[in-house]
Each structure stands twice: as C-alpha cells, then as structure tokens.
Amino acid sequence: MGSTTHTNFLHALIMFSFIFFGFTSARDTITSSQFITGSETISSSDSVFKLGFFSPQNSTNRYVGIWYLSESDITVIWIANRNQPLLDSSGTLKISGDGNLVLLDGKDQLVWSSNVSTNMANSSTAQLLRSGNLVLQDNITGQTIWESFKHPCDAAVPTMRISANRITGEKTRFISRKSASDPSTGSFSASLERLDAPEVFFWVNGTRPFWRTGPWNGRIFIGTTMMSTGYLYGWSVGYEGNETVYLTYSFADQSAFGILSLTPIGKLRLLRYYNRKQVLDIELEISDCDVYGVCGPFGSCNTQNSPICSCLSGYEPRNLEEWKRQNWTSGCVRKEPLKCERMRKNGSEVVAGQVQEDDGFLKLATMKVPDFAERLDVEEEQCGPQCLKNCSCLAYAFDTGIGCLYWITDLIDLQQFSSGGVDLFIRLPHSELKNAVNNHKSSRKNTLIIAVTVGAAGAIILAACAYLAICAKHTRKRRVKDSENQSHRLIGVKKQVKLDEHELPLFDFEVVATATNNFHLSNTLGKGGFGPVYKGLLPDGQEIAVKRLSRASGQGAEEFMNEVAVISKLQHRNLVRLLGCCIDGDEKMLVYEFMPNKSLDAFIFDPLQRKLLDWTKRFNIIEGIARGILYLHRDSRLRIIHRDLKASNILLDAEMNPKISDFGLARIYKGEDEVNTRRVVGTYGYMAPEYAMEGLFSEKSDVYSFGVLLLEIVSGRRNTSFRNHEKSLSLIGFAWRLWNEDDIRSLIDSDISDLGSGSENHILRCIHIAFLCVQEVAKERPPMTSVVSMLNSDETFHLPPPKQVAFVHKQYSSSLESSSQENQCNSNNNVTLTEIRGR
Incomplete structure (x- = not known):
C-alpha cells in the first residue's frame, strides 16, 4: 500500500510539472528546425536551468522565461516578453529566417525578438548554458551574437556582469517587477554608476536616486551596512580596457549558487543555495537614512x-x-x-x-x-x-x-x-x-x-586670490603691479597653478601677448560675440586659448565679469576649464585650456569632417553635453542656466570629448521655476519659445537648446540655416514632419558609417528624446536628470510620446532675424540681444 501511495505521488508530481513547466527534455538548444511551444522546454546540460513557457502565480498570462530548479522551489531568473504577455496557451519560440530568436503568438505575430542584425539564415542556434545564460550563436563562426545575461530583468546570478561603458554610456540595468503576479517593468531599477569609484545606484522611475551602495573598495561597498562581507562573498569589480567597468560574482565551490533580485518595492532579496538546497532567503532592509539625500546637502x-x-x-x-x-x-x-x-x-x-x-x-x-x-x-x-x-x-x-x-x-x-x-x-x-x-x-x-x-607659496596664493577678487569686482581698470618683485610674482603664479589647478591666477598682459605672438592673425582660432580667440603657448609648454574682449563687442564688461564669476566656481569633465584672467587698462582677457579639435560645429556641419564622427563618437558627445548641463543645473555648487548652448560653444578635446564653453550669458539662479528678464540673450534657433517671446527662462530653456543640438548632431544640419523645398520649415519642423509621416530615418546623417540596426534604433531613440526636449510647453520638457537617464536606458525603458514641438516654422521676429544671421564660418558666436517691452 505504501509503495502504491509513493508511486501515485510521483505520478502527481510529474503531472504537475507537465502542466505548469512543461515536458522535461535533455535538449538544450533551439535550432531552425527545432522550436518549443506549449508545455515544451529545453534544459541546461546539467538540468539545473530550464527555458519554456510559464504563468506567474495568480495570473493566466503566459511568458517565456528561464528558471532555476532547487530541491524546494523554482525561481524565474529571466523573462523574454515581460511587457508583452501571451493571453492564451498559444505561442512558439523559434529561430526566425534572419537568424534571430523570436517569440510568436498563435497568429504568428511577433511578440518578442533578440533583435540583432544578422545574416545567418538557417545557421544560428540558441543554447541554454549551465550558467543559466541563453546564448544565440553563429554555427559557422561559433560567435555569440546575443545573450540573455546582457539583457537582464530583475535578477543577477553568478558570472553575470553588471556593466557600464564610459564611452557609449550603455549600462546593464535591472528593473523590478510590478508585483509577484505581474513581471512587467516596475518602478525600481539598479545600475552601476560613478565609474571612477564604482557603486550601485537604485532608482525610482529611472531618474530619481532611491539609495546607493557607496564606492566599491575591492571587498565591500563602503556606503552601506546592509551588504556585509559575508553577503558579498565572491563579488568583484573588473575592467575591459579603459571603457567598460563591470560588477560580477562567482563561487569557487561549484555546489554553491546565489540569486540576487530587486523586489517590487526596491529592496534586495538574496537567495543562497548549496547542492541545490536553499540555505538563505533574506531581504535586505532599507532604513530611513539609506534613502538618498534624506537630510539634504551638508x-x-x-x-x-x-x-x-x-x-x-x-x-x-x-x-x-x-x-x-x-x-x-x-x-x-x-x-x-x-x-x-x-x-x-x-x-x-x-x-x-x-x-x-x-x-x-x-x-x-x-x-x-x-x-x-x-x-x-x-x-x-x-x-x-x-x-x-x-x-x-x-x-x-x-x-x-x-x-x-x-x-x-x-x-x-x-x-x-x-x-x-x-x-x-x-x-x-x-x-x-x-x-x-x-x-x-x-x-x-x-x-x-x-x-x-602651503609653505612658501602661501603668500603667492593669497595674492592671487586677492587679484581674483579685484578682477571679479572690476574695481580697478589699470594694470596691477607688484611693487616688490615683478618677476617673482610671475613665478609665484606658476607655482600656484601647479599647487592648485582649481585656483584662478591673474596673468600679466606681457605673458599673454608673448604666448600669442602679440595676438598675431595666424594664431586666431575664431571670433564670436565676445571678440577674437587666439591660440597661445606659455613658457612651460602649456597650450592655451585666449579670449580677448573686443572694444567693439556687443557684450562687454558685464559678460566678461559674469563669465569669470560663474566658471571660476565650476569644475566638471564636460566644462571647459578657465585657467585665469587678464586685466590691463581696457584689455580684458580670459585664458582657457586649449581644445585641439576646436568646436563641434567645425565637425558636424563640415561635409568632410563629419565623416570622422561615427555614431559611437556622436553619442559620446551627446552624453557628455547632457552630463555637463546636468552638472550646471543640479550638481554644481551653484545652479546655473547657460542660456547660449549651441554647436559653436561645444569644444572638443584631443579625444573628442565635449566641453561646454562660453558662460558670458549664464545666469546663477536659486531654483525658481521661471525667471523673467527684459533682456533676452542667446542665439537664434536655439532659444526656447517662452524665452524668445516672453523673456521667461528656466532650466527648461537649456533643455530646449540641448534638443536642438541633438537633432543637429544626428542629422548633420544646422537648425539656423536649414534649407529644403519648404523654406518656411526649421530643422525642428522638418524633423517633426518626417516623424509624423513615419519617415524619420531619412533625417539621419548619411555620413554615419556604423549604421547597423542596433545603431539605427539607438539614433531613433535619441531623436525621440530630442523631440521631448523641444516641446512647445516648457513644463512638458523633461529635466536633465531624466534626459541623462533616458539616453543611458535601453530600449525596454519606455519613452512618452512627444507632443507638439516648438518653432515648427521659422521665427519671423524682425529683432531676432536681424540680430542672428549666422554665416558659415565655424565657431561663429553671434548673439541675440532683445529687449522685452510692454505694449
């Protein structure tokens, strides 16, 4: 009798497995002739992982997923169609004609795809590895062209890499489920950030920091007590060249296994197994103090x-x-x-x-x-x-x-x-x-x-700071002399720069004049509204760019003073660095670090030069500009609106990294939603409508300018000099028309050489973000925190549809048109100055 009961129990268990998880099969691959449907599965070679169709608890929706089999439970670690469930028992997971792994519903409609560019008809297979990684491989070369580990859902397992790329900005992002019965993308996500001292950030809605681990020191994250050394056993940070940083973990004992998942309420759940027996199940608690910035600055x-x-x-x-x-x-x-x-x-x-x-x-x-x-x-x-x-x-x-x-x-x-x-x-x-x-x-x-x-240089630093105060206040217009020892003071300034690169010395006029060969025409880098810019060489071999205020400049002392006051307090890798200033009688000059690749407009608007900018380089420039603006708006000691973001004000260093320049029109603000000004300054084509027409500016003014820049970088066309058969359209208007005609791909610059399907999708996503930035209504534009997050999120991160964009047609305001006709010279810096007056 006991034997019969035992047999019946085994039959019932097998039947349950058949109904819920499908047939057990030794097969670990899907080929062009072998697919899975209904209750079928494939297994890893050690039968620890399975891939097949399943339904979550309390749900009839069906998904394709990978699950880990322990002695006591089954834990889903990856889901293909988490946001597009099948609503009935139909569905097929197969290799498509172009070599992709695809999920089709009962009507043979595409539900999910690995979505990689392949030419491998009938020559690719998908294999479930012993690690739990599902890989799509080219059978001819053996190359892996797609893998589930690089497209995680809410769980990390051993050997999976949580990575971030410094150049492209691509990140492995884990996104929580909405609930236990709904695996679609929830409110919380996690990613590797701050790559110079890597740490894991947890986000709410993709943009707002929820909590963070603090930097990794080789053993632990030093900013949290939730994850002690014991919990972090086997974790490490690694590097692929200078570009990619990744966090991963593994166990020397092959009998050990762990699953770290992000719960629907933003907590970390850790499951540990040994010989497929569960030995630990813990949710790491988040205290009130773990919530990001709960006590504010300082x-x-x-x-x-x-x-x-x-x-x-x-x-x-x-x-x-x-x-x-x-x-x-x-x-x-x-x-x-x-x-x-x-x-x-x-x-x-x-x-x-x-x-x-x-x-x-x-x-x-x-x-x-x-x-x-x-x-x-x-x-x-x-x-x-x-x-x-x-x-x-x-x-x-x-x-x-x-x-x-x-x-x-x-x-x-x-x-x-x-x-x-x-x-x-x-x-x-x-x-x-x-x-x-x-x-x-x-x-x-x-x-x-x-x-x-600081020793002997202390007095020199005091003097340099004093000179900076005099420079910033503009209380003296004659040359400042050191009555004791002129040559020693010059040496002192050099010492100061070496001791503290963030201090700002006052340069002697003779030093700057000698460095630029007396401002020789051959040393001219460009000319803008401020005046000419010269290349110079200091005695110690340092290259500089000297911005010399023209006496006929439409800007003058106010903008000069403003630029000194603003940029001397800023430091960010995507902002140009101000080395010092020079005041000598009527002479006013700013001394900057030299940017060997000049300005962005010299590349993207030049038919030959823009061929050098593939999509990877262009996106690096886009992301760098976005991070620079975010620093100005949120992360610097001062909150700053630039008010003149444009291609000629984006400089490029030797590695083509972008640096925002020209802070003469920038405004320090105190977090007001909008500021009203009677003096509208900026450049035609980049100004937001509420600013150009009403004198209202805010952070969203810079967001608008960034959106224009993004469209210019993608298309290789100027917004201000755009020409097509419908001459009343601006670049924004032309792009918007293409978007509505479902022909937006034709906007993409044909000189982008690496335009595979992956790059094209990424570019289209950037165009979508640009439209969100140039919305007609300021409050509907995203803040830069959201823009940076959207740029770095993968395609599963949903973007809201854009509404009506601003300035579809060209602006015909006479004051704007007459003040802003740009010529075709690179680095042109024409400025619009418009007085807003009541009628």
Whole structure:
C-alpha cells in the first residue's frame, strides 16, 4: 500500500510539472528546425536551468522565461516578453529566417525578438548554458551574437556582469517587477554608476536616486551596512580596457549558487543555495537614512538619533521652519566662510596685511561618504594637504582599496554608522574648528586636524586670490603691479597653478601677448560675440586659448565679469576649464585650456569632417553635453542656466570629448521655476519659445537648446540655416514632419558609417528624446536628470510620446532675424540681444 501511495505521488508530481513547466527534455538548444511551444522546454546540460513557457502565480498570462530548479522551489531568473504577455496557451519560440530568436503568438505575430542584425539564415542556434545564460550563436563562426545575461530583468546570478561603458554610456540595468503576479517593468531599477569609484545606484522611475551602495573598495561597498562581507562573498569589480567597468560574482565551490533580485518595492532579496538546497532567503532592509539625500546637502543622517537628521559641524539649517517640521531636504549652509572665500571677498584687505587663520579638517568617523566623489592619485599623507590647497575642496577621505577621495560639490547623502564606513574629513574655517572641539571634546569619533600650510607659496596664493577678487569686482581698470618683485610674482603664479589647478591666477598682459605672438592673425582660432580667440603657448609648454574682449563687442564688461564669476566656481569633465584672467587698462582677457579639435560645429556641419564622427563618437558627445548641463543645473555648487548652448560653444578635446564653453550669458539662479528678464540673450534657433517671446527662462530653456543640438548632431544640419523645398520649415519642423509621416530615418546623417540596426534604433531613440526636449510647453520638457537617464536606458525603458514641438516654422521676429544671421564660418558666436517691452 505504501509503495502504491509513493508511486501515485510521483505520478502527481510529474503531472504537475507537465502542466505548469512543461515536458522535461535533455535538449538544450533551439535550432531552425527545432522550436518549443506549449508545455515544451529545453534544459541546461546539467538540468539545473530550464527555458519554456510559464504563468506567474495568480495570473493566466503566459511568458517565456528561464528558471532555476532547487530541491524546494523554482525561481524565474529571466523573462523574454515581460511587457508583452501571451493571453492564451498559444505561442512558439523559434529561430526566425534572419537568424534571430523570436517569440510568436498563435497568429504568428511577433511578440518578442533578440533583435540583432544578422545574416545567418538557417545557421544560428540558441543554447541554454549551465550558467543559466541563453546564448544565440553563429554555427559557422561559433560567435555569440546575443545573450540573455546582457539583457537582464530583475535578477543577477553568478558570472553575470553588471556593466557600464564610459564611452557609449550603455549600462546593464535591472528593473523590478510590478508585483509577484505581474513581471512587467516596475518602478525600481539598479545600475552601476560613478565609474571612477564604482557603486550601485537604485532608482525610482529611472531618474530619481532611491539609495546607493557607496564606492566599491575591492571587498565591500563602503556606503552601506546592509551588504556585509559575508553577503558579498565572491563579488568583484573588473575592467575591459579603459571603457567598460563591470560588477560580477562567482563561487569557487561549484555546489554553491546565489540569486540576487530587486523586489517590487526596491529592496534586495538574496537567495543562497548549496547542492541545490536553499540555505538563505533574506531581504535586505532599507532604513530611513539609506534613502538618498534624506537630510539634504551638508546634512548627516543617523538612525540612532531623534530626529535622524542634523547639520554637519560648522553648518546650520537652510530653512529652520522646514527642519522643525522634519522636512530636511533643503539641507544646511555654512555658518562662516572658508579662508579663501573670505580672501576673495576682501582681497585688497588681505594684500594690505591682514592675517587670515588657516582652514582645517574635522574628522567624522564611521561615515557613509557623500555622492559625487572625485579621485586623486596621491598617497594617504598627501590626500588632506592636496584638498586644502584647493579652495573648492570641501572634504576628503582615504580608503586603502580606493585611494584618495575628495569632494568639490555639495556634500549629499551622508550617513553616520555605528560601525563600518570610513573616516570623512570635512573642511571648516578656523573659528568653527574651535567650536567643533568644544562640541565634540567628549567624543572620540571626531578629531581636529590642524590645517597644513602651503609653505612658501602661501603668500603667492593669497595674492592671487586677492587679484581674483579685484578682477571679479572690476574695481580697478589699470594694470596691477607688484611693487616688490615683478618677476617673482610671475613665478609665484606658476607655482600656484601647479599647487592648485582649481585656483584662478591673474596673468600679466606681457605673458599673454608673448604666448600669442602679440595676438598675431595666424594664431586666431575664431571670433564670436565676445571678440577674437587666439591660440597661445606659455613658457612651460602649456597650450592655451585666449579670449580677448573686443572694444567693439556687443557684450562687454558685464559678460566678461559674469563669465569669470560663474566658471571660476565650476569644475566638471564636460566644462571647459578657465585657467585665469587678464586685466590691463581696457584689455580684458580670459585664458582657457586649449581644445585641439576646436568646436563641434567645425565637425558636424563640415561635409568632410563629419565623416570622422561615427555614431559611437556622436553619442559620446551627446552624453557628455547632457552630463555637463546636468552638472550646471543640479550638481554644481551653484545652479546655473547657460542660456547660449549651441554647436559653436561645444569644444572638443584631443579625444573628442565635449566641453561646454562660453558662460558670458549664464545666469546663477536659486531654483525658481521661471525667471523673467527684459533682456533676452542667446542665439537664434536655439532659444526656447517662452524665452524668445516672453523673456521667461528656466532650466527648461537649456533643455530646449540641448534638443536642438541633438537633432543637429544626428542629422548633420544646422537648425539656423536649414534649407529644403519648404523654406518656411526649421530643422525642428522638418524633423517633426518626417516623424509624423513615419519617415524619420531619412533625417539621419548619411555620413554615419556604423549604421547597423542596433545603431539605427539607438539614433531613433535619441531623436525621440530630442523631440521631448523641444516641446512647445516648457513644463512638458523633461529635466536633465531624466534626459541623462533616458539616453543611458535601453530600449525596454519606455519613452512618452512627444507632443507638439516648438518653432515648427521659422521665427519671423524682425529683432531676432536681424540680430542672428549666422554665416558659415565655424565657431561663429553671434548673439541675440532683445529687449522685452510692454505694449
């Protein structure tokens, strides 16, 4: 009787497996003549993984997926058609005529495809490997042309690579399910970010940071206590050349296995197995302090305190009333300025002999490091002194696995742990250091670090900062002389540049004139609204670009002053670096780093040069511009609207990396939705409609300009000089007409040489993003945070349909037309200046 019962149980188990997961088969491949349908499956050679049709719990929808078989449960690790379920029991997974792996419904309509460009009719197979990876291979060459590991859903398994490419911006992105019964894309995602010090970011709706792990130091992520060394056993960060960074994990013991998944509510679930028996099932909890930026800039979170948020020493709440209501997102502001900031404000007094006491550092132990860390290649003992030399450096930390980290942007997403983390050293003025000692004298976790002086160059740096203050205030129009030792002062400026590349010296007129061969015509790089730009060579061999204010310039001292004030406070890889300024009588000059490939318009609008820009290079330029704008809008110490983004203001370095330039028209703003101005400045064709017509500008004004730039880069055509048989159309209008006629592919520049199907789809996605940026209504344009996210997301990330775009037809405002007729010279910098007056 017992034997009969046992037999019946086995029959029932087999029948259940047949109904829910399909027949067991030793076959591990799908070929042009062998497919799966209904309840059929294929298995990995060790029968650990299966591929077939399944329905989630409490759902009749059907999907194609891969699942892992343990002794106690079955866990789906990948789904092909997660956003397009089959609604009945029909469906076939097969190799199509062009060699792709495709899923067809009962009417032979395409539901899902591997979607790669192939010419492998009847010569490709799909194989389920022992790792759980489904690979599509060319049978003739053996090359893998597609794999499921590079297109994950919500789960990571051993040997899978979570990767990000520095050049293309492509990222492996994990996206949660909506629910246990609905595997379609949910609200949470995860990706590898900050590739100089890699860490994993978790996002809400693809654009808003939810929480982050902090940088990887070779053993652990130093910004979280949720994932201890034990949980991270087998994880590592690797590199493919200089382009790709990836995170992966594996086990030396082949009997071990793990599944790390992102749950529908944004948590991490870790399943561990040994010999296919489950040994661990845990969801890593997220505390209130793990939520990104919960305490705002310069605020620190501690779950042991009540309230959990407090300002760093030397800072106070920006909005005290909001803090009383426990809304901390406005963050904190410094109580007293740093030494170099005081010197900039009171430069003449410093030169007159007033003594300014040095800044120093306060040590905060067991901290989660802030976001936006920068790395410096120095030993631990040099990390603090190097930070102190840089007036923009607000904090530093050192981890033996990462090296020297420093921060020049607002300190955001700080947390104090009870254990773990790193020692973070925050920069404070001398007066606040004294207060910090008193406040923390009973605590062993906070240590005063006395400021390291710069030595003999200290007086030189004081003088240079004083000169910068004079330059920025424009209170002196005659040449500044050093009465003691002119030659020594020049040497001192050189020393200052070497000691601290972020300080801004005042160059002598003779130095700049000699560097440019007395502004010889042969050294002219271009000419814009500001005046001519010259190439120069300093005595130490450094190449420079000198922007010389023309006395007949329509901009003049105001724009000169504005550019100094704005860009001297900025530092980002996609912004041109200002090395110094020169004021000598009526002479006003800005000295920049030299960009050997000149400006973007010299390439994309030149019939020969644009052939050198394949799609990979063009997208690198697009992403770099977007990241530069995002820095201006969100990540810099100041929030800045550029107001004159255009191809001639995008410079290219030796590696064709883009750098935004010309901040003469930029505006610092305080987060207002819109600012009204009577003076409209910018360039015809790039200005948003609400700005050109009403004088209203905001972040969305730059977003509009970026959208125009994106269309120009994709098409190779100028927006301002676009010509076609319908002469009233602008480039935007022409592109919009093609979009509505389903002929948008004809917009793509025929000189893009690497136009495979993958590149074409990527370009079409960028055009879609451009249309979202040039929406007629400003509030319907995405912020740059969303733009960067959309550019870096894969095709499964849904883009909203664009609504009516702005300026479909050319602008016929006489004031705009007369002020903005661009000629065909590269790097033209014509500027529109329009007064908005009431009728």
